[in-house]
Amino acid sequence: MTVTDTTAASAQPGQHGFKEHSDGGWGLVPVQTRSERFRSTNVEDFAALTGREAEWRYTPVERLTALSEGELDGGEYEIATTDVEGVSVEWIDMDDARIGQAGMPEDRPAANAWTQTKKAYAVTISGEEAKTVTIERSALGSDARAAHTVITAKPNSQALLILKNTGDALLAENLEINVEEGAQLTVVSVQWWEDSALQLSSHFSRIGRDARLKHVLVTLGGSLVRVNPSHHLAEQGSDIEALGLYFADAGQHLEHQVYVHHDAPYSRSRVTYKGALQGEGAHTVWIGDVLIGPDATGTDSYEQNRNLVLTDGTRADSVPNLEIETGDIAGAGHASATGRFDDEQLFYLQARGIPEDEARRLVVRGFLTEIIQQIGDADLQESLEAAVEQELASTAITGGAR
Template sequence: MTISAPEATTTKLENTGQLGYKKHTDGGWGLVPIQTRSERFASTNVEDFPAVTGREAVWKLTPIDRVADLIDGQLDGGEYAIDATLVNDVDVSWVDRTDARIGTAGTPEERASANAWTQFDKALAITVSGEEPKTVRVRRSELGTSPRAAHVLLEAKPFSTGLVILANAGQARLTENVEIIVGEGANLTVVTVQQWDDDAAHLASHFTTVGRDARVKHVVVTLGGSVVRVNPSTHLNAQGGEVEALGLYFADAGQHLEQQVYVDHDAPHTRSRVTYKGALQGEGARTVWIGDVLIRQSATGTDSYEQNRNLVLTDGTRADSVPNLEIETGDIAGAGHASATGRFDDEQLFYLQARGITEEEARRLVVRGFLTEIVQQIGDAELQERLEIAIEEELNGTNLSTDGR
């Protein structure tokens, strides 16, 4: 083998006016990929985003052809039917685009999110006040099959406590933004449950901003739908803020379930815990988890940990798991990440079988337990029970005794 030097080429110097100053060429490759998560382009106007090619960081693992109508198309941005429980100290109402809170928690970073922002007409506002713990359930199940834009505002007033469940079912072609504003000292849990019909598509961006010493628990549960992508980002921009981001997904044949989780530590002594767990079964079952954690220079004394675990139940599935950790200060209490995707743990199966439990039932117990770990942390008995039944139904569709080995 011979190695020859590349032919000499003449470089044309840019005429920049200042002697010796020339823009770095970056090896002549043109655009430099964005290096830090915080520098992503953001805009509320869909026209500001170029056409999606599928090569963008935010789209490269998503089947864009299955959601093209949500990325580019005309959307219905009006009110839709909801079913909400009436609870003291919780207001659920429709507000105009001009509501002062809109745009305070975040700005779209991709085209489908901006498309929803540009076209929504009314926002659903859920406002939680009062220090007593309470649970509010908002159910959407009649969104229909025409493409729709939605905007949800979820505000926890300072020092309030509450648990908000957004339950999604039925048909949908939905792109939406959810703004979550957690006031100073508030303690809010938000659970979004996707149990859509088999052919539904749903793209959601959640933007959470967390006030001083406030705590938010954010849970994403996705079981049903053809393409479901929920991207929660949390901005810890006040001292002592804390987020616990949990996720649970179960993908069957042909389903694409995705979540891109972003935690932005932007103030001292903030804390984050991210735990997402998924199971996959059947030909073409696909899941994506991208976990970005950014610890800015301003965020001294932070403590963060993110992890993703996937349990692969059959052949023909694919799980992408991409943890990214960006740290700009040396003064942190802790930062870690973990990711694991695998089949059953043989030692767990042996332990259960050694107690007389059949292999099939042992596998069922392990999967159920694996996912229940997230369910157990939701804090609402009714929903937990409903989810455990739903997981059971998913498992009944699997033949776990032949997991492809």
């Protein structure tokens, strides 16, 4: 089933996301509001990627042709899920009523994955008792694949869901998260791929009345990984805490474009992403869009991105954006910073007898583990802290603050 969002800005084939100037004769201008982007589940409604599109301007799109243009295997694949009371899993058809409730594709690769997926993996969480469930994917292989996952947290349920991605992959996928009234859900997605992996992933969440979602992205592996979460605070009292951690090595491209749409009164959002970069050609991209709609009175929102540059030859792009369409809010703000070390922190540690190299590693460790410690699973936190230590062990950290 193909669905096109007719509430988004009108667009002509080949020019989605654009509209004609009202005076005429001026060509085309970009959509001015984040919520106006064209959305469709049909890949044919999107033009081929050129890299000139605003949302692709930082991405090496020439490496993504297999995912945006090619045929994808959209069938069932090997997946392992822990058996937990109150959590059910099943493969469902793409015409199931649960599909499309949280969001729709805004770009061609996501639509290509949606169009070619034959079976979606559905996870349903119920029961007020807190529970932890782990989903592992490690055998996707190097063939181009589409995937679709739907997570539903029933009213007043509580859970921590961990999605671990390892091994090789050439993957375009969509992940939907429906957090129903009063539910408390944490979703942790770990991208721990092999060095050759390519992943394009769109996450969509819809958060109901007095419900809370903690969404955590940890991106450590892969050659090119782009994970874009879109969070819809759809009902009064909804809450999103969006956290991200990434560590880019030489030649890696790690990208996250976060969108938070406050669409209901008295909703709350906190967005915190932190990244470290080392090695020639390491490139990270973070774009944060927060839209406070006209009905979102009493909104409380803040987003921030921090990047720590460990060596020369890296690049970190960081773009926070904030749109406010009502004057009656509790607060809203954003911040972004990219730099090397704080010389005062280094001086403090060295003054207490800690060698410079170890002092630098302590600063990086403290910078990144702030995110890790908020995951809520001791085993996973320990594994990620060990991974950060391994990254730092091979790093010749250079330079001071700038």
